[in-house]
Amino acid sequence: MNTRLDQLYSLRRNFTIIGLTGRTGSGCSDLAEILSMKFTEIENIRLPSDIDESVFQKKYAIAYNFAKENWKEYKVIEYKKVLLLMLLPKLYMNPSNTLLFDFFRYRLKDETSKDQILKIKEQIRDLIIDNIVVR
Incomplete structure (x- = not known):
């Protein structure tokens, strides 16, 4: 059985x-x-x-x-990449984009605009689709 x-x-x-x-x-x-x-x-x-x-x-x-x-070679999975993939949906699901704006305000000061944030959000969406969605 x-x-x-x-x-x-x-x-x-x-x-x-x-x-x-x-x-x-x-x-x-x-x-x-x-x-x-x-x-x-x-x-x-x-x-x-x-x-x-x-x-x-x-x-x-x-x-x-x-x-x-x-011998069978291993695939290396770095913890920082796993954490990033776990955080990507949270960044994408944040409707006001405050997490992204806060990140760029802290990291890049005045170098970003709303359009750049939205472009990055679309790239995050593509990463989520390519790496997390079960096919």
């Missing part, structure tokens, strides 16, 4: 989420970049033949060959 819960659990077999956190300069961005590459594009991976000690070489060869055959 295939229940909805079974369907949900089957979905988690098809993907993995890894959360990388750390201070600036800790290497999280570098690791995310490596994880998003194809195995053949990753630089400085030692070949099993480069290792002298025979016992470690055998263990390393097993891990290396497994990774080489089964």
